[in-house]
Each structure stands twice: as structure tokens, then as C-alpha cells.
Amino acid sequence: MSKPKKILIAGATGQIGSSVGEYLAMSGGWNPVGLARNPDANPSFPMIAVDLTDPRDCSRKLSVLTDITHILYAARFDHYGGELESKDTNVGMLGNLLDAVEPAAQNLQHIHLVHGTKYYGHTIAQRPVPYREEDVCGNYNSFYFEQQSLVEQRQRNQKWSWSISRPHAFCNYRCDEPRNLILVVALYATILRELGLPLTFPGTLASYQAKTQFSWLPTLAHAAAWMMTEPACANQAYNIVNGDPKSWSQLWPLFARYFDMEVGAPDSSTFAQFAADKSRLWRSIVEKYHLADTELLHVAQWPYGDYVLSVQWDVISDMTKAQRDGFSERVDSENMWLRGFDYFRAHKIIP
Numbered sequence: 001m002s003k004p005k006k007i008l009i010a011g012a013t014g015q016i017g018s019s020v021g022e023y024l025a026m027s028g029g030w031n032p033v034g035l036a037r038n039p040d041a042n043p044s045f046p047m048i049a050v051d052l053t054d055p056r057d058c059s060r061k062l063s064v065l066t067d068i069t070h071i072l073y074a075a076r077f078d079h080y081g082g083e084l085e086s087k088d089t090n091v092g093m094l095g096n097l098l099d100a101v102e103p104a105a106q107n108l109q110h111i112h113l114v115h116g117t118k119y120y121g122h123t124i125a126q127r128p129v130p131y132r133e134e135d136v137c138g139n140y141n142s143f144y145f146e147q148q149s150l151v152e153q154r155q156r157n158q159k160w161s162w163s164i165s166r167p168h169a170f171c172n173y174r175c176d177e178p179r180n181l182i183l184v185v186a187l188y189a190t191i192l193r194e195l196g197l198p199l200t201f202p203g204t205l206a207s208y209q210a211k212t213q214f215s216w217l218p219t220l221a222h223a224a225a226w227m228m229t230e231p232a233c234a235n236q237a238y239n240i241v242n243g244d245p246k247s248w249s250q251l252w253p254l255f256a257r258y259f260d261m262e263v264g265a266p267d268s269s270t271f272a273q274f275a276a277d278k279s280r281l282w283r284s285i286v287e288k289y290h291l292a293d294t295e296l297l298h299v300a301q302w303p304y305g306d307y308v309l310s311v312q313w314d315v316i317s318d319m320t321k322a323q324r325d326g327f328s329e330r331v332d333s334e335n336m337w338l339r340g341f342d343y344f345r346a347h348k349i350i351p
Helices: 015-027 055-062 087-101 143-155 181-194 205-209 217-229 248-258 271-275 279-289 302-309 320-325 333-346
Strands: 005-010 030-036 047-049 070-073 110-114 161-166 199-201 236-239 263-266
Touching: 005 015, 005 087, 015 030, 015 217, 047 055, 055 087, 070 087, 070 217, 087 143, 110 143, 110 217, 143 161, 161 217, 181 199, 181 248, 181 271, 181 279, 181 302, 181 333, 199 248, 205 248, 205 263, 217 236, 236 320, 248 263, 248 333, 271 302
Parallel strands: 005 030, 005 070, 030 047, 070 110, 110 161, 161 236, 199 263
Antiparallel strands: none
């Protein structure tokens, strides 16, 4: 029997890191160890408290990890949905981790980075779709390009390899993660329905008509495990999306039927503007329907929804490369959304 792989997961309390860690812990053959500045009190796999922005803290706590075989890097410096993230800080964090772990790990085999479609500059300017992994970077202000360059440089003449996943608008069924587009829409629809209003689209007509895409987080976890163990994936980046791009004009009537509402036209508003003065109304909805005790402005990250809806053109990633190299998993996005609404209803987040 082969010895279990020991994987270090940076950003282990985030929804990506925790999803991958929990999947690997249950799948067998992996021993995940998480890194987080503030680990959960009762984690589902072992955790180390470390500040990746502090090279001395990294060296002190991580240079003793001599048996690490894999690294999954999903850490990001604190930011709010849609904000420009610090390139220098995020690249420095990855560098601090590698400086501490790489020399000590005697059998390091693979490093995987979780990035996204910001690499293609999808929020900067319209460009031909579908996005392909060999496309030139479309946003050099994003830390993705610099992090990729860092691992490319450090991998030269080394035995280990690297890979990168590029998801988009990841979705999951969790009540403890506010950066969740399905939850944002579910809360928004619930409030509008309580007010007797149609399900208006909080964005422009161009955004409403443009095609977009999603990444189901369990599929991203499966893909990351595949990339870290499949020889064909060595030193490669892969788009990982559901594979069925949809326009909001296709999805919005589906959502309206679920919540038994009329469909409203785009009105160029925003989720954040809508939620700003609805806390008292939400409190009355929680009490009326005996829902879980939540605060409207904290249970969901409303600006994240605006960030996703703000793009005025098609955002479509090509999945041919992943399929060619052996990853064929696809997700029905419409079913994913409806089952997500079911989940939040079953957990008493919405009535």
C-alpha cells in the first residue's frame, strides 16, 4: 500500500481551502494539514496557525514540516468582494510559504495554485471568448500572473511540478460563507417577494444579456486532486468551470418561478444599494418565518454579487484542455442553483 500523501493547504478556513481539505480527508490517501491565521476551533483536519505575511512566523512554524508532499495554495490577503487585491502582499505570502517549506520538504512532489478568470482580465475589457489557458494574461495588476511566474521560476531544475486551476464565480452550499452568489440571490428574492415586488435584475441590460459561468466547489476540489496526481497536468494551468455558460436573462425567469414571482426588468441598481436599508425588514422576515438568526448585512457579502453582475460582456472559459487530459466532470448550473435555494430553505436561511 502506498504511503498517504501529506498536503499543506494554505487558506484552509476559506471556502476553497476547506472544501478541498474536507474532500481529500474523506477520499483517502491524503493527510491534509491546514494553514490559517485564525484556525477554526473544531477543524475537520489538523491546522497550524500562521501569518503568511510574516516570513519569520512562516520559517518558525513551517520549516519543521519535512514530510510535506503536496501544497495547495488558496490563501488570499483580506479583501472584500470586487476590491482590487494587493499584488505585492499576495505574491509575498506565497514566497514566504515556499521559502519555509520547499527547502525542508524532502519529498515535495507538487504545488497547486487556485487562481481564476481575473487572469484573463475579464473585468478589465472585453476579449474574444472562450478564454483558453494559453491566452496571454489580460490583467497584470492581478497577483495571478506574478504568482504563476514565481512557481515557474522556482520549479526549474526541481523534482516537483506545479499546476493552476482557474475557476469562476464559485458556488457552494454553506451557511457560514457570506461570499456566496446563490445566497445573495436567495436573500434578495425573499425580500422582494415579501414586498410584493417582481424579481428585478439589479444590473444593466448588457449584463443581463451577457453569458457568464460558474464553478461548483466540489468539482473544483475533484479537479485540484486530479491535477496534483496526474502526470499530464505537470506545469499546466486549467480552466475549471461547470461547462454550460448561461446568460442572466436565461437564469432570472428560472429563479422567479422558484420563488413564485414575476420577472422584473434590469434596472441598473445594485445588490448593495438594495440591502443597505433592509435590515429591519429582514429582522421581521426572520421572526415571521422562524428563520435562523441572521443579520442581513453580514450573512451575505452583497458587493460580491455586484462584482459578478458588473461584467458587461460574455465570460466563457474553454474546458477542452482539461477534458483532453482526463478531467470530464461537468455540472448542470440550473440544477445547481435550484438545489442551492433548496439547501438554504432547508437550513432556515430563507422561508
